[in-house]
Amino acid sequence: MKFTLSWLKEHLETEASLEAIGDALTRVGLEVEGIEDKAKALAPFTVAYVVSAEQHPNADRLRVCMVDTGTGEPVQVVCGAPNARAGMKSVFSPPGTYIPGKDITLAVGTIRGVESRGMLCSAAELEISEDHDGIIELPADAPVGTPYAEWAGLADPVIDIAITPNRPDCLGVHGVARDLAAAGLGRLADGDVAPVAGEGPCPVAVRFDFGDEPALSPAFALRLVRGVRNGPSPDWMQAKLRAIGLRPINALVDITNYLTYDRNRPLHVFDAAKVAGDLVVRRARAGESLLALDGKTYALDEKMCVIADDNGVESLAGIMGGEASGCSDETVDVLVESALWEPLNIAQTGRKLGINSDARYRFERGIDPAFTIPGLDLATRLIMEICGGVPSEIVLAGTIPEPRLQLAFPVGEVTRLSGIDPSVEEIGAILTALGFTVAGEAPVLTVGVPSWRPDIDGKADLVEEVVRILGIDRVPSTPLGKSDDVSRPVLTPLQVRTRRAKRALAARGLVEAVTWSFVAKGVAEAFGGGAEALALANPISPEMSDMRPSLLPGLVLAAQRNADRGSADVALFEVGQIFRGIRPEDQKIAATGLRRGTAGVSGSGRHWQGAAAPVSVFDAKADALSLLEALGAPVDKFQIVAGAPSWFHPGRSGTIQLGPQTVIGHFGELHPATLEALDVEGPLAGFEIILDQIPLPRARPTKTRPPLDAQALQPVTRDFAFVVDRTTEAGKILKAALSADKALIAAASVFDVFEGAAIGEGRKSVAIEVTLRPTDHTLTDAEIDAVSAKIVAQVAKATGAVLRG
């Protein structure tokens, strides 16, 4: 919402400075977005007379001008504008002037060997229009030496404020003035409009035609003004409209635009000569269209409200008029419309057609119904003053609603909600200044809401009115109060896990990324997602169309972007939400890591102690298990099973589970087909752990740990080399060995895996080290031999292994 300072002062008697007004606007909730003070910005630019303009001796396109700036001797200026010539008046700026359109400060210069002491300016250089074809040409009577902005009527500062959607009343200058007056900035001018008596009935009737459905217009007022002389509107009106960025068209149209901004009363004018028969307010019919005043043709449907005559649709109700019945300089009889519209319908129609007009903006936020007729009278008076003519009486279809909301307002609410404790008199004075009626006695006042405030419907709204006018700075900062106990832990187990997972993965050298929650459909499909239910109806781009089923694709694509930028070896992780369905419980927290190239846990690339190997399934497995350890998960209870979902390499991936129903996560190298589908290059190895899936530890009554069982007796180790089929899992061998004597065998690990001709085709040797932990006596050779035999027998039974000879 823009307006000029002088325009505001027509509604507000005030001595306040521009700065004080700006501060007050922001303070009461009408946030100042900018104040453009051209008089200040353009102060050095003055009207000047070009005494002579000679060809530059060294440049075809330049002229050497002698310029009378009104300060004495003419000044020499080199000018390149094609229209620079002797005898013209233009705008001059001396050295030292800041040129806003060029963002430079002018200095005395020498151009192709000729000194230039200033500049003749184009409108673009002053940022008053886009015109940079030549220097500004001023009429001969422009007084030399006068500041240009003052002469051109640009001296009036333009104030731009942001209006929140609840304050349609401040979409007119009068409403803004009312708030400022209430805030103590001055006195609000009388806004009442004396009725304009008409001569004779309006010859055009208005009919609502909505059948059995509710009317989309509560009220529609119309009057004819006969015998007007349309043409350019007066200078004062044009200056106001131009200052706020509107283009003057003709007096009749300018009057409607002026009142839209002056009083938040959008109006429409029809050229009566172009209207055939009566006006009908109705829903549009399928197939109807309208060539609107913006020169575009809009296809209409039955949800839209229009104003039609015998020729068809003439105007899109509350949004934009039609070209066919618009007013031109030839208009003699004008029909003036002042109507009310259903806000929701206006919003839907405007959105559907993509029209953002000043009228739509106001009607969808709410127009003062009580000003429907006064607004029409005010327009009539302006038309009579500017264009002459004789008005008819007003014809009104529908009824003007009279919202007379009365609220019981316990004044204590102000203190209860804000902490400020104003007097009842203060409260009453503020509400009255804002146009509310106040009756009754404290502690409960009866407050009548003015017709222009659709946002007020409860006592909390009245508290806001009082507080914003008093000033929120009057609210005392009041400590919230802490518990008088030591702070308790506040995070849920899953929140603790999420945080810890990030630190644990970072500690393994992985770098945390935050990637989009949505991926391309093809990418989602490659990772088990892509369901219709999880596809956005209005994605911002095809690359961000589907909710991610996994964090892996985001990291894979990120790794490739880094590779494309020269970082081939990256290790990334993300801990965040994945979507398996639309319900809240289908949203899971995944902790996912990805290593690319040679980015292993101990570093990447070449090194004098040995180059890092390409990442593999075992890097991913190590990351996954290390993460689970860090989270305190029961890792010893988890099973590692070969294979993982289809986006992993089938022979180089695994699943971590607590039985087939409870999958904790997966790890592995990515499937070559997946890499191809995402157009990325490997090697890539990653894992994904679903944090929600990890069982919670059982709650225990104390924090006591079981006593340490540190045996005094030395453990004994024995090595075994088993020859098994190549496909036999080492995990099986270890499991069998451990089960041979659960009391005695403390650990078993693989220290060598060998395949070769010596072992035989399709066979491998797996060497394991078994640790025996004696409990009460040192083991005898016979006991060790006995347990060794049991180990060999168990492993043989489980896997068909034979001891390597």
Add this chain to the structure above:
Amino acid sequence: MADLDALESDIRQAIAGAADEAALEAVRIAALGKKGSVSERLKGLGAMSPEERKTAGPAINGLRDRVTEAIAARRAVLKAEGLAARLKAEAVDVTLPVRASALDSGRIHPVSQVIDEITAIFADLGFSVAEGPDIETDYYNFTALNFPVGHPAREMHDTFFLPPAADGEKLLLRTHTSPVQMRTMQRQAPPIRIIAPGRTYRNDSDQTHTPMFHQVEGLVIDRSSHIGHLKWLLEAFCRAFFEVEKVEMRLRPSFFPFTEPSMEVDIRCKRVGNEVRFGEGDDWLEILGCGMVHPNVIRHAGLDPDEYQGFAFGMGIDRIAMLKYGMPDLRAFFDADIRWLAHYGFRPLDLPTLVGGLSS
């Protein structure tokens, strides 16, 4: 006796000439071994007269002691020389670079770090961390929060929509973290103090907007909290978060459908290059929106707005991270550029705590 002197001189010469411990041992055996030159003399004492023995005894024994001592001394020297030689041979080039450890290269994203910082501050004041789904219903995102159907405020949210659920429920990506207010009030009886950090989505992308961003919601519901408490809380939070002694704040009346009165909060600051200094300068920087929870919202949660009251606020996490740590561009947050992450990210053990300082 002259021959003893000559012998001692010979032996001493041999000791001095022993180049290593083996040679020294040979000298020892030649002198003090069973058949050694000194041992032979000692053996000769038995055949001497008592008078001869009286002088020869001490002389030969003295010789033996001196030789023993000289050998020990020489052995110590040779051992030290040997060790020195070994150590010299073992020397390596310590300027050779070592591999960086995982702790050096791992990083925490600024968004995670800042969420941890925010949580540390609010947890100290008794706030817990609430959560809600990213895929929300139209009801929780708008209707329950007092957004009238078709109201312009609803349109201002640039909502991403999903196909409706089987039961016809309209689904969308939450445009703010405020739906967590209602979910929390339905789950938990007052008094309530929560924050709800999380991802939010709007169909908007330009220099300063990304279609996904992070917000933190705050909610206090009890029987007495008012704007004054809200003001104090926000001031206290900003001081703690930005780690400054003083923050100057400006609350401006504004509008949100789910709060009444509603306010936006600016903080006074000065921009120096990419640095933002708080509490000085003439710039006001908007950092959050807040207000007293609207009576309709309290009512929707099944509570009586005449009995319960409170306030809510919402703040951009990415935005305050940028203000505190000076990242110039929001879009880089979600690009996973390893250079950006290594530069603006935090080390794995940089744990923000109130006892140790948020960003020490």
